[in-house]
Amino acid sequence: MFEAAELGKKVDKADYAKRAPELMTKLLEAQRAQRAAQVPMIVIVSGVEGAGKSDVVNRLTEWLDPRGVQVQAFWDETDEERDRPRAWRFWRKLPPRGSIGILFGSWYTHPIVARAFDELDDAAFEAALGRIEAFERMLTLDGALIVKLWFHLSKESQAARLADPEKGRKGHWKVSPLTKKFAKRYRTFAGLSERAIRRTDTAGAPWHLIEAEDRRHRDLAAGELILEAMNRRLAAPPRAKAAKVAKATAPAATPATTKTVLDQVDLTRTLTPEKYDKQLEKQQRRLYELTWEARRRRVSSLIMLEGWDAAGKGGAIRRVAGALDARLLRVIPIAAPTDEERAQHYLWRFWRHVPLAGYVTIFDRSWYGRVLVERVEGFARPDEWGRAYKEINEFEAQLVEHGMALTKIWLHLSKEEQLARFEERQKLAWKQHKITDEDWRNREKWDAYADAIHDMVVRTSTAAAPWSLVSAVDKRSARVEVVKTIADRLEATLEAR
């Protein structure tokens, strides 16, 4: 494949002097349109060591308005990155809508390098590429423009540049320590890169091969490819398209009369105050000890608490907190997103809070908002919430693979019990802040929510990340059950390691 790109293309000085300013003018125009359209744009710069990727990046930032460009280099992982799923470091650096992120090094680097040094076997390499494809598709469907550039240099040219760096170019003294290291394995890298490129060369995020022998050709080609991709994307915003496709594929809502998984929850469970005290103490103590062991062994717990309004999420969280050293715990209440969060894919704000190894994080409401409130209230389009189930499963799979104990709890309630609690809240001064008009409005849509919850549980209860449906009618029984479920999950995770 790469040999086909060895065409010896050249651009002479005069030609370059003419084309470069024109290209720059057009790039700036396209960038203004891209900012206005609030398209997030990702440019991946990869390729052979010694091809001059660093120079290309500098050239691109020269041609574009730098205020809208962020260059992100990925090489050494920090321990904050290592202590989280591998994708975290990329999520944290994704460009917000309207910006351009030039990624120097990317999610391709690790699989290729790890395979070359035999840290990954073939199946794991394939799996990593599959994950990349899914990741890029997800970003593209969300409106992102991804331009993937591969800079190619023949083995002979690479060797020549290394042996005689003085030759043939300005800034010849720039030979990074990395170039020498990777040049030794040229063939291995070429083979693996070719596989990676073929496997991830999709319609939504295609690869572009650029011959890097001649630096003027190289830079112009990169700029022109980016310009073309921008213009194509801005001419035909994929949102409209996506919406059309979506109508066909959006899951049919469950008819309201059908029995849902929620109907299987036994709402009659109760605990006497005496049994409650004893059992809660027992489960809390167990969880306390497990979390210190998990801290020692660097295993995180990620707990998501969802449930009907007034189901008692707050009370349950306090019982979990009561079982923990406050230093080990973070509670993330999910409310309206900030503007930095709104400028990203909806999962970004959750990735942001993925805990470091050894800690416990409780999400009070979570990413499931996408398929609950956003679906029922129409804040997300059917194609958006329709594909969210798969995106969420993929997200959670990454958490579990990283070794986290993931607990997903739905606190279930009958419609009658909810009414009783709303009324009680309105009576008590110190509970009044807990009841709003929105709660009453949500209540009117009980059936629509029940359908959404049913779909959510059915579609996202995976072997690795099952849902636990807990009856919340009896608060005592619910609280013990929540603490126990979390402890069980953490214990099983610790045992499996």
Next chain:
Amino acid sequence: MFEAAELGKKVDKADYAKRAPELMTKLLEAQRAQRAAQVPMIVIVSGVEGAGKSDVVNRLTEWLDPRGVQVQAFWDETDEERDRPRAWRFWRKLPPRGSIGILFGSWYTHPIVARAFDELDDAAFEAALGRIEAFERMLTLDGALIVKLWFHLSKESQAARLADPEKGRKGHWKVSPLTKKFAKRYRTFAGLSERAIRRTDTAGAPWHLIEAEDRRHRDLAAGELILEAMNRRLAAPPRAKAAKVAKATAPAATPATTKTVLDQVDLTRTLTPEKYDKQLEKQQRRLYELTWEARRRRVSSLIMLEGWDAAGKGGAIRRVAGALDARLLRVIPIAAPTDEERAQHYLWRFWRHVPLAGYVTIFDRSWYGRVLVERVEGFARPDEWGRAYKEINEFEAQLVEHGMALTKIWLHLSKEEQLARFEERQKLAWKQHKITDEDWRNREKWDAYADAIHDMVVRTSTAAAPWSLVSAVDKRSARVEVVKTIADRLEATLEAR
């Protein structure tokens, strides 16, 4: 000091049952007012190990509306934290306006522990406390409410709790591994803590000692102190006060006729194209090699580029970028703050981008906006920009102490040369995005800006972080000078280590 707090205060069960719900109601009310007033609030929870700080934190989150509360635990530093000035980890966790941050562990922990284990000598301990005082004053002046709680337990009680943890309380099984470690040095810690408390017990951020023998007294006392502090702060917003004081202390503007430091810049320097090529190449090559050495030795460069509109900041940055491997460089263009940034102290958005050890970060405009555009345009009040000089010096001192090479460059221009460039920009298609109405408006305020720049240079040119004023009239000479200045600074920093 601590003995005075050993009064054996107790709250019986019935009293607690009556007072707790009342306190909770009032705290929730105060919290709503605090959110409405957009006051950022910091509660520092410290004290003797075994005093039950974790339980207090859990109790506070129970009494307050958890959606407005973030508990932040500070113990082990991550390497991302260790590789930056010590304050960075606190800046990144400060609560935004309208929120409450409960800090479990705080900026007090490290100095006390390090002094106890003899990693700090006495003078360094004092210096650390002085820095804390300045930090807290800065936050308080910015509108923050800081409540500092110290939980005290006598040596005997601590020993008893450790020896017989079953005794006397619910959740007796909670004895963290840390408690045992620190109990051995009770006297040492008590002495150092007392010094820290006395030294930092200021009017703006006073300490509160709480006896922790009786857990009901302990929790109620904490809640009541917090409530009182909130009510006092909300009754008398310090902004108005600060503004009054400020009028007296705001520095008098330099009369426009006076010579400023800018007049000393030699604007006649030029370079021929031949000399430029040679000298630029020489300095770029030097910088390239220095940055790789700095990377190896984990020394960061932080470069701030300020200058008149059209002084050529962009062109200078590109020459610096051209000298670097793009993987080592981050350029941070400073534009309008995001809403997450606006919800914090103005320095927060810069702390956010403080580079990891070994990297180069260029700020295209910087924290000096506070004493330039914000001063001239009146976006900051005189007391705000008036105290910013000191705050900035303090900030930069921390960067330099951490071992960074800090370069501060002002690109200077004559008023006539600026006009010529504005006119040229309007003519060239690919430069038109670079000139806005705002640029013209700024130009009208040339003299006011000149005064502000003069004050800035005079007040913030410190031995550790001097300003370099570079003539930008001749672009060639300016670019060489910028690259050379940065290289000189990095070289000197590397040599000094």
